[in-house]
Amino acid sequence: MSKEAIVVGAGLVGSLWAVFLARRGYQVKVFERRPDMRAVGYRGGKSINLAMSERGWKAVEKAGIREEIEKVAIPMPGRMIHNADGQLSFQAYGKEGEAIYSVSRGGLNMELLHIASGFPNVEFFFDYQCLGADLDAPKITFENTKTGQIETFESPLIFATDGAFSAVRYSLQKTDRFNYRQYYLDHGYKELTIPPTADGKHRMDPGALHIWPRGNFMLIALPNADGSFTCTLFLPFEGPVSYESIRNDADILAFFEKHFPDAVAFIPDLIHDFNHNPTSSLVTVNCKPWQWQGRILLLGDAAHAIVPFYGQGMNAGFEDCTILDGMLDEHGEDWARVIPAFAARRVQDGNAIAELAQRNFIEMRDLVADPMFLLRKKIAADLHAKFPGEFLPVYSMVTFSNTPYHIALREDDAQNQLFKDILNVPDVSENWNSPAVEAVFKNWLKQRNG
Amino acid sequence: MSKEAIVVGAGLVGSLWAVFLARRGYQVKVFERRPDMRAVGYRGGKSINLAMSERGWKAVEKAGIREEIEKVAIPMPGRMIHNADGQLSFQAYGKEGEAIYSVSRGGLNMELLHIASGFPNVEFFFDYQCLGADLDAPKITFENTKTGQIETFESPLIFATDGAFSAVRYSLQKTDRFNYRQYYLDHGYKELTIPPTADGKHRMDPGALHIWPRGNFMLIALPNADGSFTCTLFLPFEGPVSYESIRNDADILAFFEKHFPDAVAFIPDLIHDFNHNPTSSLVTVNCKPWQWQGRILLLGDAAHAIVPFYGQGMNAGFEDCTILDGMLDEHGEDWARVIPAFAARRVQDGNAIAELAQRNFIEMRDLVADPMFLLRKKIAADLHAKFPGEFLPVYSMVTFSNTPYHIALREDDAQNQLFKDILNVPDVSENWNSPAVEAVFKNWLKQRNG
Numbered sequence: 001m002s003k004e005a006i007v008v009g010a011g012l013v014g015s016l017w018a019v020f021l022a023r024r025g026y027q028v029k030v031f032e033r034r035p036d037m038r039a040v041g042y043r044g045g046k047s048i049n050l051a052m053s054e055r056g057w058k059a060v061e062k063a064g065i066r067e068e069i070e071k072v073a074i075p076m077p078g079r080m081i082h083n084a085d086g087q088l089s090f091q092a093y094g095k096e097g098e099a100i101y102s103v104s105r106g107g108l109n110m111e112l113l114h115i116a117s118g119f120p121n122v123e124f125f126f127d128y129q130c131l132g133a134d135l136d137a138p139k140i141t142f143e144n145t146k147t148g149q150i151e152t153f154e155s156p157l158i159f160a161t162d163g164a165f166s167a168v169r170y171s172l173q174k175t176d177r178f179n180y181r182q183y184y185l186d187h188g189y190k191e192l193t194i195p196p197t198a199d200g201k202h203r204m205d206p207g208a209l210h211i212w213p214r215g216n217f218m219l220i221a222l223p224n225a226d227g228s229f230t231c232t233l234f235l236p237f238e239g240p241v242s243y244e245s246i247r248n249d250a251d252i253l254a255f256f257e258k259h260f261p262d263a264v265a266f267i268p269d270l271i272h273d274f275n276h277n278p279t280s281s282l283v284t285v286n287c288k289p290w291q292w293q294g295r296i297l298l299l300g301d302a303a304h305a306i307v308p309f310y311g312q313g314m315n316a317g318f319e320d321c322t323i324l325d326g327m328l329d330e331h332g333e334d335w336a337r338v339i340p341a342f343a344a345r346r347v348q349d350g351n352a353i354a355e356l357a358q359r360n361f362i363e364m365r366d367l368v369a370d371p372m373f374l375l376r377k378k379i380a381a382d383l384h385a386k387f388p389g390e391f392l393p394v395y396s397m398v399t400f401s402n403t404p405y406h407i408a409l410r411e412d413d414a415q416n417q418l419f420k421d422i423l424n425v426p427d428v429s430e431n432w433n434s435p436a437v438e439a440v441f442k443n444w445l446k447q448r449n450g
Numbered sequence: 451m452s453k454e455a456i457v458v459g460a461g462l463v464g465s466l467w468a469v470f471l472a473r474r475g476y477q478v479k480v481f482e483r484r485p486d487m488r489a490v491g492y493r494g495g496k497s498i499n500l501a502m503s504e505r506g507w508k509a510v511e512k513a514g515i516r517e518e519i520e521k522v523a524i525p526m527p528g529r530m531i532h533n534a535d536g537q538l539s540f541q542a543y544g545k546e547g548e549a550i551y552s553v554s555r556g557g558l559n560m561e562l563l564h565i566a567s568g569f570p571n572v573e574f575f576f577d578y579q580c581l582g583a584d585l586d587a588p589k590i591t592f593e594n595t596k597t598g599q600i601e602t603f604e605s606p607l608i609f610a611t612d613g614a615f616s617a618v619r620y621s622l623q624k625t626d627r628f629n630y631r632q633y634y635l636d637h638g639y640k641e642l643t644i645p646p647t648a649d650g651k652h653r654m655d656p657g658a659l660h661i662w663p664r665g666n667f668m669l670i671a672l673p674n675a676d677g678s679f680t681c682t683l684f685l686p687f688e689g690p691v692s693y694e695s696i697r698n699d700a701d702i703l704a705f706f707e708k709h710f711p712d713a714v715a716f717i718p719d720l721i722h723d724f725n726h727n728p729t730s731s732l733v734t735v736n737c738k739p740w741q742w743q744g745r746i747l748l749l750g751d752a753a754h755a756i757v758p759f760y761g762q763g764m765n766a767g768f769e770d771c772t773i774l775d776g777m778l779d780e781h782g783e784d785w786a787r788v789i790p791a792f793a794a795r796r797v798q799d800g801n802a803i804a805e806l807a808q809r810n811f812i813e814m815r816d817l818v819a820d821p822m823f824l825l826r827k828k829i830a831a832d833l834h835a836k837f838p839g840e841f842l843p844v845y846s847m848v849t850f851s852n853t854p855y856h857i858a859l860r861e862d863d864a865q866n867q868l869f870k871d872i873l874n875v876p877d878v879s880e881n882w883n884s885p886a887v888e889a890v891f892k893n894w895l896k897q898r899n900g
Contacts, residue, residue, distance in 0.1 A: 156857070165624070170620075173632070174615070176731050177634045177687075178634075179632065179633050180630070180631070181630070181631040181632075181633070182623070182628070182629065182630050182631075183627055183629050183631075184626075184627045184628075194509055237627075250620050281626050283625050287710050433704075
């Protein structure tokens, strides 16, 4: 088989996977619907900042490009909760030294394009919109949106990294026994900006992911390298407090002053941005199988689009690359065998992180301000300190380890049961590190090991 | 608004809905991908017989065509279980006088086409394959598969009855916030035929739906008017006992002789039919919303394709017609209001019957041969006889009433809880109609009413 491959989509995962293929000596053609963002600039306003964590770092390290990425990443060791009463409280994400890293989607994507373009065996085709695949050939058809021409390309290997609305996946969807689900939250998101101070400083602590949890809705803010913060409002589309219920400029201001008074002062263009930035929807996509006859493979959002509440969308896509590349290391480039094996093994992880991300929405918007939730976090940290080999909080497992997501999901179910029992211990608020709590924990441990 | 409508798909629901529209005085254009089955014959071999029940009858009655349909229907008042040991046992579906009715899909579809064609304001276009919809216009594009020409039609109202793989629904799927799921069972089905005796008689009791439940797989048989039975084998695609594991003629015979010895003798063309009839997959489709801007509406399988194990696929589609027509009776032909209201109200019923149909697969293939399940059925019948106002078995609610499916699903959950408690009564096999059982029932009743 000639060492050729097509990658559909030059987003984060497509650009990174092109680097992996290039390093293996493949002639890679990468097709991208949008223009080259390095020439026209990244079109933001619709994209949440990214939180890079262990799985993402592992992938860029394996691709040999960790150093370049580190330059644009800002560590966030914890959450800063902005309570309704104006109080701030900081919750560390993990242990001392552990952090997630804020990176700009556009900045990271441009860096990856730059790195991939540095390989002589990678060729980019921008303004090529994928119209679908002839699966059995396999070949793939594009419209060159600049010329209007339809062009078809063949390749022994096609990797679809064309995102949540993957055109390649639509072709797969019409094959027999293809399971598929697209599910939208009732919430939409909108980006707003906190600009830097006049002397280029951050207006809030840049060492945290800021959250204003308000029950059924929330605001978050992630620091950028230029001193600004990108804020994202998550709010139901319809209902008593919703995008629909905010009808004019006075409503916008009243809503923010009521719920996010300490943020209002920092968002000078609030009214303009609210009116002009789009309200975007939040989709989860699950499907199976991710591949066709060992020659076409979905990766990243095309295979498993998830909601952003665990900060794992990009990390999960990057981990796809690490795992697939690792299987090639192990079995050789026997694609007809490796692609189906990868798809069969990895699909449960895609489903698991989709479920965990939906669960984390509840946690972020609601529970982080709940005293019982804070108590649970405190007990979890204590158990982890006392029994580091037996107990790792699920957030740490997802964010600071490379444990397969499906194991983290199973752990989440188990720990939810554990804390249901622990929080039933009499006067647990006072007795949170008592022998009674420890007894519940040991019993739980015995049952699951037994 | 001019009284015009397009119906996409001349299957069972499309033909019936064309009749409803015709009776309201609409100029109806009905487009169908296949040739006119009245001219070329119905292409069977891939289609399960239908079991018509109350919801189906109500719809054809409202359409004014009940008498014509009754002529081709065979009553089946119960199930005939063919146990592994060769024993037969009969389980009535409902009360004395209640039955489901076996009808041939092809025969019923032709009858409906015939009736619809009798209206001067209904026009059929066969060999027109839908390519998709321009939703906002709205207009809809077809390929005339005989001429290869592409033709586009506009209409103020478009009804998509184009089945589980609806082309109109694919257009809707790409709109923002459209929830969609297609889910395949691991089982496939294959049709086989038990021909009539030489003198045109049925070889088994025609007054029953015959089932050979064998745990993870099963065979069923429904009587036809010509003395034959249509058999359907439901078997996993892959695994130790599966289509994949049956590799040659000897395997076919060995499989049937081991598991369905009393059926083998009745299926003379077993080897030929098994080898030549397709193995088809079983899909469930859920989506939301079913409509677009009050002008395009999905009905029947296009909105809610379900597995056949409750015998409700056609009945659910026909009930769509009854309910929609009833809303027009009530509110007038204010489509912009009625279509969204219908879609919002009916989607929960589509989801509920999809879930119930999947649950009934477990029941049919597995539980009907389980002594505890038979005991449960006996107690349920007894409770219904003693407390007809308080207790109706879910099967009866689905099959012999017009209670909304979502209420039947809720009842199924509640009754599952009830029987979990009842089957825990000591020595319940002997005490099945004891005061102890009645006490559990009354307590359950009190809790749900309180």
